[in-house]
Amino acid sequence: MSNPDAHIRSLDEVGRVMIPSHMREVLGWKPGSRLEIVMDSAAPSIHIRQAVPRCSLCGKESEGLQIVANGLICPECARQIH
Ligand SMILES: [Zn+2]
Incomplete structure (x- = not known):
């Protein structure tokens, strides 16, 4: 099952991945925004959201x-x- 909103990105050598600009704009994420990264080892996947x-x-x-x-x-x- 593929998500039509999915974007394929490569992880760089230090583990960074670029989040598409239109997604950052929709989510209101700006440079310096605090993000929370949660790993779901069962999936396996990670979830990124605005830190609260x-x-x-x-x-x-x-x-x-x-x-x-x-x-x-x-x-x-x-x-x-x-
Ligand atoms: Zn409490």
């Missing part, structure tokens, strides 16, 4: 993260600490 802030304790994405001691803490973890 996560709680330093539980790892969940959350609204209302608070900065505590150079980390981000979600409201739920903050309640458990207090």
Whole structure:
């Protein structure tokens, strides 16, 4: 099964791959954008998405993260600490 939106790119000698410009534009990815790379060893494949802030304790994405001691803490973890 081939995806019509798929693009074939070569990995360079240090492991970089160029993401097509139209994809970066649609996703709003600019130079310096923080990206999260997750490996699915069962597939095997990797998934790349815009990095989102996560709680330093539980790892969940959350609204209302608070900065505590150079980390981000979600409201739920903050309640458990207090
Ligand atoms: Zn948390």
